[in-house]
Amino acid sequence: MYAQLVKSEGLKSREDMSPEERDFQDRVDNGEKIEPKDWMPEGYRKTLIRQIGQHAHSEIVGQLPEGNWITRAPTLERKAILLAKVQDEAGHGLYLYSAAETLGVSRDELLEKLHSGKMKYSSIFNYPTLNWADIGAVGWLVDGAAIMNQVPLQRTSFGPYSRAMIRICKEESFHQRQGYAIMMKMAAGTPEQKDMAQDALNRFWFPSLMMFGPSDKDSVHSAQSMAWKIKMNTNDELRQKFVNETVPQADYLGLKVPDDKLAWNEDKQGYDFSEPDWSEFFEVIKGNGPCNRERLNARVKAWDDGAWFREGLNAYADKAADRRKAAAVAAE
Amino acid sequence: MSKKEWPLWEVFIRGQHGLNHRHVGSLHAPDAEMAINHARDVYTRRREGVSIWVVPSKDITASSPSEKGPLFDPAESKTYRHPTFFDIPDEVGKM
Numbered sequence: 001m002y003a004q005l006v007k008s009e010g011l012k013s014r015e016d017m018s019p020e021e022r023d024f025q026d027r028v029d030n031g032e033k034i035e036p037k038d039w040m041p042e043g044y045r046k047t048l049i050r051q052i053g054q055h056a057h058s059e060i061v062g063q064l065p066e067g068n069w070i071t072r073a074p075t076l077e078r079k080a081i082l083l084a085k086v087q088d089e090a091g092h093g094l095y096l097y098s099a100a101e102t103l104g105v106s107r108d109e110l111l112e113k114l115h116s117g118k119m120k121y122s123s124i125f126n127y128p129t130l131n132w133a134d135i136g137a138v139g140w141l142v143d144g145a146a147i148m149n150q151v152p153l154q155r156t157s158f159g160p161y162s163r164a165m166i167r168i169c170k171e172e173s174f175h176q177r178q179g180y181a182i183m184m185k186m187a188a189g190t191p192e193q194k195d196m197a198q199d200a201l202n203r204f205w206f207p208s209l210m211m212f213g214p215s216d217k218d219s220v221h222s223a224q225s226m227a228w229k230i231k232m233n234t235n236d237e238l239r240q241k242f243v244n245e246t247v248p249q250a251d252y253l254g255l256k257v258p259d260d261k262l263a264w265n266e267d268k269q270g271y272d273f274s275e276p277d278w279s280e281f282f283e284v285i286k287g288n289g290p291c292n293r294e295r296l297n298a299r300v301k302a303w304d305d306g307a308w309f310r311e312g313l314n315a316y317a318d319k320a321a322d323r324r325k326a327a328a329v330a331a332e
Numbered sequence: 333m334s335k336k337e338w339p340l341w342e343v344f345i346r347g348q349h350g351l352n353h354r355h356v357g358s359l360h361a362p363d364a365e366m367a368i369n370h371a372r373d374v375y376t377r378r379r380e381g382v383s384i385w386v387v388p389s390k391d392i393t394a395s396s397p398s399e400k401g402p403l404f405d406p407a408e409s410k411t412y413r414h415p416t417f418f419d420i421p422d423e424v425g426k427m
Protein backbone atom coordinates (compact mmCIF):
# COMPACT_ATOMS: atom_id res chain seq x y z
CA MET A 1 0.00 0.00 0.00
CA TYR A 2 1.28 3.50 0.72
CA ALA A 3 3.40 1.52 3.13
CA GLN A 4 4.58 -1.60 1.29
CA LEU A 5 6.90 -4.26 2.65
CA VAL A 6 7.21 -2.68 6.07
CA LYS A 7 9.62 -4.81 8.08
CA SER A 8 8.29 -5.91 11.42
CA GLU A 9 9.05 -8.50 14.05
CA GLY A 10 7.92 -12.08 13.84
CA LEU A 11 4.71 -12.83 15.69
CA LYS A 12 5.29 -13.32 19.41
CA SER A 13 3.24 -15.95 21.18
CA ARG A 14 1.53 -15.12 24.45
CA GLU A 15 3.83 -17.45 26.43
CA ASP A 16 6.90 -15.59 25.16
CA MET A 17 5.55 -12.21 26.22
CA SER A 18 6.71 -10.29 29.27
CA PRO A 19 3.96 -9.20 31.70
CA GLU A 20 4.10 -5.69 30.22
CA GLU A 21 3.79 -7.04 26.72
CA ARG A 22 0.81 -9.14 27.75
CA ASP A 23 -0.92 -6.10 29.30
CA PHE A 24 -0.20 -4.15 26.17
CA GLN A 25 -1.64 -6.86 23.93
CA ASP A 26 -4.75 -7.03 26.12
CA ARG A 27 -5.30 -3.31 25.70
CA VAL A 28 -4.96 -3.62 21.94
CA ASP A 29 -7.31 -6.61 21.89
CA ASN A 30 -9.88 -4.63 23.91
CA GLY A 31 -9.83 -1.91 21.29
CA GLU A 32 -8.13 0.64 23.56
CA LYS A 33 -6.04 3.29 21.85
CA ILE A 34 -2.34 3.37 22.61
CA GLU A 35 -1.09 6.92 23.19
CA PRO A 36 2.49 8.19 22.75
CA LYS A 37 3.38 8.26 26.45
CA ASP A 38 2.00 4.77 27.14
CA TRP A 39 4.35 1.83 27.48
CA MET A 40 4.75 -0.01 24.20
CA PRO A 41 6.98 -2.82 22.93
CA GLU A 42 10.05 -1.52 21.13
CA GLY A 43 9.05 -3.48 18.02
CA TYR A 44 5.66 -1.78 17.93
CA ARG A 45 7.29 1.63 18.10
CA LYS A 46 9.88 0.82 15.45
CA THR A 47 7.44 -0.79 13.05
CA LEU A 48 5.07 2.15 13.41
CA ILE A 49 7.82 4.67 12.69
CA ARG A 50 8.72 2.75 9.54
CA GLN A 51 5.11 2.37 8.45
CA ILE A 52 3.87 5.88 9.23
CA GLY A 53 7.09 7.36 7.84
CA GLN A 54 6.72 5.44 4.59
CA HIS A 55 3.11 6.50 4.39
CA ALA A 56 4.05 10.16 4.95
CA HIS A 57 6.78 9.97 2.31
CA SER A 58 4.24 8.53 -0.15
CA GLU A 59 1.92 11.46 0.41
CA ILE A 60 4.54 14.05 -0.42
CA VAL A 61 6.29 12.18 -3.23
CA GLY A 62 2.80 11.52 -4.57
CA GLN A 63 2.46 15.25 -5.16
CA LEU A 64 5.10 15.10 -7.89
CA PRO A 65 3.37 13.12 -10.67
CA GLU A 66 0.24 15.25 -10.27
CA GLY A 67 2.02 18.54 -9.70
CA ASN A 68 3.48 17.90 -13.12
CA TRP A 69 0.08 18.72 -14.65
CA ILE A 70 -1.06 21.72 -12.61
CA THR A 71 0.30 24.22 -15.11
CA ARG A 72 -1.11 22.23 -18.02
CA ALA A 73 -4.62 21.47 -16.78
CA PRO A 74 -7.15 21.90 -19.61
CA THR A 75 -9.30 24.53 -17.84
CA LEU A 76 -8.90 27.01 -15.01
CA GLU A 77 -11.44 25.04 -12.97
CA ARG A 78 -9.53 21.76 -13.43
CA LYS A 79 -6.37 23.57 -12.48
CA ALA A 80 -7.89 24.92 -9.27
CA ILE A 81 -9.23 21.46 -8.42
CA LEU A 82 -5.92 19.72 -9.05
CA LEU A 83 -4.08 22.35 -7.06
CA ALA A 84 -6.45 21.79 -4.12
CA LYS A 85 -5.97 18.02 -4.39
CA VAL A 86 -2.19 18.26 -4.44
CA GLN A 87 -2.30 20.70 -1.53
CA ASP A 88 -4.35 18.16 0.43
CA GLU A 89 -1.60 15.60 -0.11
CA ALA A 90 0.93 17.96 1.49
CA GLY A 91 -1.41 18.16 4.46
CA HIS A 92 -1.65 14.36 4.59
CA GLY A 93 2.12 14.18 4.70
CA LEU A 94 2.16 16.67 7.55
CA TYR A 95 -0.49 14.83 9.61
CA LEU A 96 1.48 11.61 9.24
CA TYR A 97 4.90 13.09 9.99
CA SER A 98 3.34 14.60 13.12
CA ALA A 99 1.99 11.19 14.14
CA ALA A 100 5.43 9.64 13.62
CA GLU A 101 7.06 12.42 15.65
CA THR A 102 5.05 11.43 18.71
CA LEU A 103 7.07 8.19 18.65
CA GLY A 104 10.32 10.04 19.22
CA VAL A 105 11.68 10.62 15.72
CA SER A 106 11.98 14.07 14.18
CA ARG A 107 10.55 15.04 10.83
CA ASP A 108 13.96 16.16 9.59
CA GLU A 109 15.35 12.73 10.46
CA LEU A 110 12.60 11.05 8.47
CA LEU A 111 13.14 13.35 5.51
CA GLU A 112 16.87 12.69 5.66
CA LYS A 113 16.14 8.96 5.44
CA LEU A 114 13.85 9.49 2.47
CA HIS A 115 16.39 11.63 0.68
CA SER A 116 19.25 9.21 1.29
CA GLY A 117 17.14 6.29 0.05
CA LYS A 118 17.08 4.55 3.45
CA MET A 119 13.30 4.84 3.60
CA LYS A 120 10.89 4.07 0.79
CA TYR A 121 7.66 5.50 -0.55
CA SER A 122 4.95 3.71 -2.51
CA SER A 123 6.06 2.10 -5.77
CA ILE A 124 3.15 3.71 -7.65
CA PHE A 125 4.72 7.16 -7.69
CA ASN A 126 7.62 5.92 -9.78
CA TYR A 127 5.39 5.73 -12.83
CA PRO A 128 5.10 8.76 -15.13
CA THR A 129 1.95 10.83 -15.79
CA LEU A 130 2.20 11.25 -19.55
CA ASN A 131 -1.01 13.10 -20.33
CA TRP A 132 -4.14 14.59 -18.80
CA ALA A 133 -6.01 11.27 -18.77
CA ASP A 134 -3.32 9.97 -16.43
CA ILE A 135 -4.38 12.57 -13.88
CA GLY A 136 -7.88 11.11 -14.07
CA ALA A 137 -6.52 7.58 -13.69
CA VAL A 138 -4.35 8.55 -10.72
CA GLY A 139 -7.25 10.11 -8.81
CA TRP A 140 -9.59 7.26 -9.64
CA LEU A 141 -7.25 4.29 -9.19
CA VAL A 142 -4.36 5.44 -7.00
CA ASP A 143 -6.40 7.44 -4.51
CA GLY A 144 -9.05 4.72 -4.78
CA ALA A 145 -6.52 2.08 -3.77
CA ALA A 146 -5.21 4.33 -1.00
CA ILE A 147 -8.74 4.69 0.38
CA MET A 148 -9.10 0.88 0.55
CA ASN A 149 -6.15 0.78 2.89
CA GLN A 150 -6.79 3.96 4.83
CA VAL A 151 -10.42 3.41 5.77
CA PRO A 152 -9.71 0.35 7.97
CA LEU A 153 -6.60 2.06 9.39
CA GLN A 154 -8.85 4.63 11.03
CA ARG A 155 -9.36 1.88 13.62
CA THR A 156 -5.65 1.25 14.14
CA SER A 157 -4.44 0.88 17.74
CA PHE A 158 -2.08 3.87 17.80
CA GLY A 159 -4.07 6.99 18.68
CA PRO A 160 -2.14 9.63 16.69
CA TYR A 161 -2.05 7.39 13.60
CA SER A 162 -5.75 6.68 13.87
CA ARG A 163 -6.59 10.38 14.20
CA ALA A 164 -4.40 11.23 11.19
CA MET A 165 -6.21 8.56 9.18
CA ILE A 166 -9.63 9.90 10.12
CA ARG A 167 -8.61 13.34 8.95
CA ILE A 168 -7.12 11.97 5.72
CA CYS A 169 -10.13 9.80 4.89
CA LYS A 170 -12.40 12.84 5.13
CA GLU A 171 -10.43 14.40 2.29
CA GLU A 172 -9.69 11.37 0.09
CA SER A 173 -13.13 10.89 -1.34
CA PHE A 174 -12.86 14.24 -3.12
CA HIS A 175 -9.59 13.00 -4.64
CA GLN A 176 -11.06 9.86 -6.08
CA ARG A 177 -14.19 11.55 -7.36
CA GLN A 178 -12.32 14.36 -9.11
CA GLY A 179 -10.23 11.69 -10.84
CA TYR A 180 -13.26 9.70 -11.88
CA ALA A 181 -14.93 12.89 -13.13
CA ILE A 182 -11.93 13.47 -15.42
CA MET A 183 -12.24 9.88 -16.68
CA MET A 184 -15.97 10.33 -17.34
CA LYS A 185 -15.29 13.44 -19.37
CA MET A 186 -12.54 11.77 -21.39
CA ALA A 187 -14.43 8.51 -21.92
CA ALA A 188 -17.45 10.44 -23.21
CA GLY A 189 -15.32 12.71 -25.38
CA THR A 190 -13.90 12.29 -28.88
CA PRO A 191 -12.60 8.85 -29.93
CA GLU A 192 -9.06 10.16 -29.37
CA GLN A 193 -9.95 11.26 -25.83
CA LYS A 194 -11.54 7.91 -25.09
CA ASP A 195 -8.38 6.19 -26.38
CA MET A 196 -6.31 8.31 -24.02
CA ALA A 197 -8.53 7.28 -21.11
CA GLN A 198 -8.20 3.60 -22.08
CA ASP A 199 -4.45 3.95 -22.45
CA ALA A 200 -4.20 5.53 -18.99
CA LEU A 201 -6.20 2.66 -17.50
CA ASN A 202 -3.98 0.17 -19.34
CA ARG A 203 -0.84 1.66 -17.84
CA PHE A 204 -2.12 2.30 -14.31
CA TRP A 205 -4.11 -0.89 -13.68
CA PHE A 206 -1.35 -3.28 -12.66
CA PRO A 207 0.81 -0.69 -10.87
CA SER A 208 -2.34 0.14 -8.83
CA LEU A 209 -2.76 -3.53 -7.90
CA MET A 210 0.90 -3.54 -6.82
CA MET A 211 0.16 -0.78 -4.33
CA PHE A 212 -1.25 -3.39 -1.95
CA GLY A 213 2.06 -5.25 -1.91
CA PRO A 214 2.72 -8.93 -2.62
CA SER A 215 0.61 -11.60 -0.97
CA ASP A 216 1.32 -11.68 2.76
CA LYS A 217 -1.14 -14.27 3.93
CA ASP A 218 1.71 -16.48 5.21
CA SER A 219 3.98 -13.69 6.45
CA VAL A 220 4.90 -13.68 10.15
CA HIS A 221 5.68 -9.96 9.90
CA SER A 222 2.17 -9.19 8.80
CA ALA A 223 0.77 -11.50 11.47
CA GLN A 224 2.54 -9.46 14.17
CA SER A 225 1.39 -6.16 12.66
CA MET A 226 -2.15 -7.47 12.53
CA ALA A 227 -2.00 -8.61 16.16
CA TRP A 228 -0.88 -5.09 17.04
CA LYS A 229 -3.65 -3.62 14.86
CA ILE A 230 -1.32 -1.49 12.83
CA LYS A 231 -2.32 -3.54 9.81
CA MET A 232 -6.00 -4.35 9.57
CA ASN A 233 -6.30 -6.60 6.50
CA THR A 234 -4.07 -8.81 4.42
CA ASN A 235 -2.78 -7.36 1.17
CA ASP A 236 -4.81 -9.91 -0.82
CA GLU A 237 -8.06 -8.99 0.94
CA LEU A 238 -7.62 -5.33 0.12
CA ARG A 239 -6.57 -6.02 -3.47
CA GLN A 240 -9.65 -8.21 -4.01
CA LYS A 241 -11.89 -5.53 -2.56
CA PHE A 242 -10.33 -2.92 -4.81
CA VAL A 243 -10.85 -5.03 -7.93
CA ASN A 244 -14.45 -5.78 -6.97
CA GLU A 245 -15.26 -2.11 -6.58
CA THR A 246 -13.27 -0.81 -9.52
CA VAL A 247 -14.33 -3.13 -12.34
CA PRO A 248 -17.96 -1.91 -12.41
CA GLN A 249 -16.64 1.67 -12.42
CA ALA A 250 -14.56 0.86 -15.51
CA ASP A 251 -17.61 -0.76 -17.10
CA TYR A 252 -19.60 2.41 -16.54
CA LEU A 253 -16.92 4.38 -18.35
CA GLY A 254 -17.04 1.92 -21.25
CA LEU A 255 -13.37 1.14 -20.66
CA LYS A 256 -11.81 -2.30 -20.55
CA VAL A 257 -9.68 -3.47 -17.64
CA PRO A 258 -6.50 -4.75 -19.31
CA ASP A 259 -6.72 -8.31 -17.98
CA ASP A 260 -7.94 -11.22 -20.13
CA LYS A 261 -8.33 -13.42 -17.08
CA LEU A 262 -10.72 -11.00 -15.39
CA ALA A 263 -14.01 -12.84 -14.72
CA TRP A 264 -16.77 -12.75 -12.13
CA ASN A 265 -16.58 -15.69 -9.76
CA GLU A 266 -20.03 -16.46 -8.41
CA ASP A 267 -18.71 -18.69 -5.61
CA LYS A 268 -16.45 -16.13 -4.02
CA GLN A 269 -18.71 -13.22 -4.98
CA GLY A 270 -15.72 -11.44 -6.41
CA TYR A 271 -13.63 -11.19 -9.54
CA ASP A 272 -10.85 -13.55 -10.51
CA PHE A 273 -7.99 -11.52 -11.90
CA SER A 274 -4.34 -11.75 -12.91
CA GLU A 275 -1.58 -10.93 -10.47
CA PRO A 276 0.65 -8.04 -11.43
CA ASP A 277 4.23 -8.79 -12.51
CA TRP A 278 5.92 -8.97 -9.13
CA SER A 279 9.40 -8.92 -10.59
CA GLU A 280 8.57 -5.46 -11.97
CA PHE A 281 7.37 -4.45 -8.51
CA PHE A 282 10.63 -5.51 -6.86
CA GLU A 283 12.64 -3.71 -9.51
CA VAL A 284 10.68 -0.49 -8.85
CA ILE A 285 11.14 -0.89 -5.09
CA LYS A 286 14.87 -1.36 -5.64
CA GLY A 287 15.01 1.98 -7.43
CA ASN A 288 14.79 0.87 -11.03
CA GLY A 289 11.28 2.04 -11.94
CA PRO A 290 10.70 4.53 -14.76
CA CYS A 291 10.84 7.62 -12.52
CA ASN A 292 12.62 6.67 -9.27
CA ARG A 293 15.63 8.86 -9.88
CA GLU A 294 13.59 11.80 -11.11
CA ARG A 295 11.27 11.68 -8.09
CA LEU A 296 14.01 11.48 -5.52
CA ASN A 297 16.05 14.19 -7.22
CA ALA A 298 13.01 16.47 -7.28
CA ARG A 299 12.49 15.88 -3.54
CA VAL A 300 16.11 16.53 -2.65
CA LYS A 301 16.23 19.62 -4.86
CA ALA A 302 13.08 21.05 -3.27
CA TRP A 303 14.58 20.45 0.18
CA ASP A 304 17.96 21.95 -0.69
CA ASP A 305 16.49 24.90 -2.58
CA GLY A 306 14.25 25.67 0.40
CA ALA A 307 17.11 25.69 2.90
CA TRP A 308 17.78 29.46 2.68
CA PHE A 309 14.07 30.10 3.25
CA ARG A 310 13.81 27.88 6.32
CA GLU A 311 17.00 29.49 7.65
CA GLY A 312 15.71 32.98 6.92
CA LEU A 313 12.51 32.44 8.83
CA ASN A 314 14.49 31.03 11.75
CA ALA A 315 16.75 34.10 11.75
CA TYR A 316 13.73 36.39 11.63
CA ALA A 317 12.07 34.56 14.51
CA ASP A 318 15.26 34.75 16.58
CA LYS A 319 15.65 38.48 15.91
CA ALA A 320 12.02 39.17 16.77
CA ALA A 321 12.44 37.25 20.03
CA ASP A 322 15.58 39.28 20.88
CA ARG A 323 13.74 42.50 20.11
CA ARG A 324 10.88 41.49 22.40
CA LYS A 325 13.35 40.67 25.15
CA ALA A 326 15.13 44.03 24.76
CA ALA A 327 11.80 45.88 24.82
CA ALA A 328 10.80 44.06 28.00
CA VAL A 329 14.11 44.97 29.66
CA ALA A 330 13.74 48.62 28.60
CA ALA A 331 10.24 48.76 30.05
CA GLU A 332 11.40 47.58 33.46
CA MET B 333 24.57 26.23 7.43
CA SER B 334 22.88 25.35 10.69
CA LYS B 335 20.37 22.51 10.69
CA LYS B 336 17.94 23.94 13.19
CA GLU B 337 14.51 22.37 12.87
CA TRP B 338 11.47 24.63 13.17
CA PRO B 339 9.87 24.04 16.57
CA LEU B 340 6.64 22.10 16.96
CA TRP B 341 3.31 23.81 17.72
CA GLU B 342 -0.03 22.40 18.81
CA VAL B 343 -3.02 23.78 16.94
CA PHE B 344 -6.47 24.46 18.36
CA ILE B 345 -9.40 25.50 16.19
CA ARG B 346 -12.82 26.86 17.07
CA GLY B 347 -15.45 25.70 14.60
CA GLN B 348 -18.38 27.62 13.17
CA HIS B 349 -20.79 27.08 15.98
CA GLY B 350 -19.21 28.83 18.92
CA LEU B 351 -17.87 25.70 20.63
CA ASN B 352 -14.54 25.52 22.47
CA HIS B 353 -11.28 25.55 20.60
CA ARG B 354 -10.39 21.91 19.92
CA HIS B 355 -7.00 20.35 19.45
CA VAL B 356 -6.70 19.36 15.79
CA GLY B 357 -3.03 18.47 15.37
CA SER B 358 0.43 19.92 15.26
CA LEU B 359 2.85 21.51 12.85
CA HIS B 360 6.32 23.00 12.58
CA ALA B 361 6.86 26.75 12.27
CA PRO B 362 9.65 29.20 13.13
CA ASP B 363 7.40 31.49 15.19
CA ALA B 364 3.83 31.98 16.37
CA GLU B 365 2.82 34.14 13.44
CA MET B 366 3.98 31.58 10.89
CA ALA B 367 2.39 28.82 12.96
CA ILE B 368 -0.97 30.56 12.56
CA ASN B 369 -0.40 30.96 8.83
CA HIS B 370 0.49 27.29 8.47
CA ALA B 371 -2.43 26.23 10.64
CA ARG B 372 -4.77 28.16 8.38
CA ASP B 373 -3.37 26.38 5.33
CA VAL B 374 -3.30 22.93 6.85
CA TYR B 375 -6.31 22.77 9.15
CA THR B 376 -8.95 25.15 7.79
CA ARG B 377 -9.03 24.50 4.05
CA ARG B 378 -12.66 23.43 4.20
CA ARG B 379 -14.06 26.10 6.48
CA GLU B 380 -13.36 24.07 9.59
CA GLY B 381 -12.77 27.09 11.77
CA VAL B 382 -13.27 30.72 12.66
CA SER B 383 -10.45 31.07 15.19
CA ILE B 384 -7.01 29.53 15.69
CA TRP B 385 -4.81 29.12 18.75
CA VAL B 386 -1.24 27.88 18.52
CA VAL B 387 0.87 26.82 21.50
CA PRO B 388 4.51 25.70 21.49
CA SER B 389 4.37 21.94 22.11
CA LYS B 390 7.22 22.20 24.61
CA ASP B 391 5.06 24.43 26.82
CA ILE B 392 2.35 21.83 27.25
CA THR B 393 2.37 19.88 30.47
CA ALA B 394 0.58 16.57 30.22
CA SER B 395 -0.55 14.12 32.87
CA SER B 396 1.37 10.89 32.70
CA PRO B 397 -0.28 7.55 31.90
CA SER B 398 0.90 6.14 35.25
CA GLU B 399 -1.20 8.78 37.04
CA LYS B 400 -4.34 7.58 35.31
CA GLY B 401 -5.56 5.62 38.33
CA PRO B 402 -5.01 8.24 41.05
CA LEU B 403 -6.33 11.04 38.83
CA PHE B 404 -9.44 9.54 37.33
CA ASP B 405 -10.53 6.55 39.42
CA PRO B 406 -12.00 8.65 42.27
CA ALA B 407 -14.68 9.98 39.89
CA GLU B 408 -15.90 6.46 39.22
CA SER B 409 -17.70 6.00 42.56
CA LYS B 410 -19.38 9.39 42.55
CA THR B 411 -22.45 8.63 40.53
CA TYR B 412 -24.44 11.14 42.63
CA ARG B 413 -22.76 13.84 40.57
CA HIS B 414 -25.09 12.93 37.74
CA PRO B 415 -28.71 14.11 37.66
CA THR B 416 -29.95 10.61 36.84
CA PHE B 417 -28.82 9.46 40.32
CA PHE B 418 -31.93 11.05 41.80
CA ASP B 419 -35.40 9.63 41.31
CA ILE B 420 -37.86 12.48 41.04
CA PRO B 421 -41.52 11.41 40.81
CA ASP B 422 -43.29 12.11 37.51
CA GLU B 423 -45.90 14.20 39.37
CA VAL B 424 -43.28 16.83 40.10
CA GLY B 425 -43.02 17.57 36.40
CA LYS B 426 -39.97 18.45 34.37
CA MET B 427 -36.84 19.14 36.38
Ligand SMILES: [Fe+2]
Pocket residue numbers: 059088089092168
Ligand atom coordinates in the same frame (compact mmCIF):
# COMPACT_ATOMS: atom_id res chain seq x y z
FE1 LIG C 1 -3.38 11.45 0.56
Ligand SMILES: [Fe+2]
Pocket residue numbers: 059062089143146
Ligand atom coordinates in the same frame (compact mmCIF):
# COMPACT_ATOMS: atom_id res chain seq x y z
FE1 LIG D 1 -2.75 10.03 -1.86
Ligand SMILES: [Fe+2]
Pocket residue numbers: 089143146172175
Ligand atom coordinates in the same frame (compact mmCIF):
# COMPACT_ATOMS: atom_id res chain seq x y z
FE1 LIG E 1 -5.33 11.56 -2.07
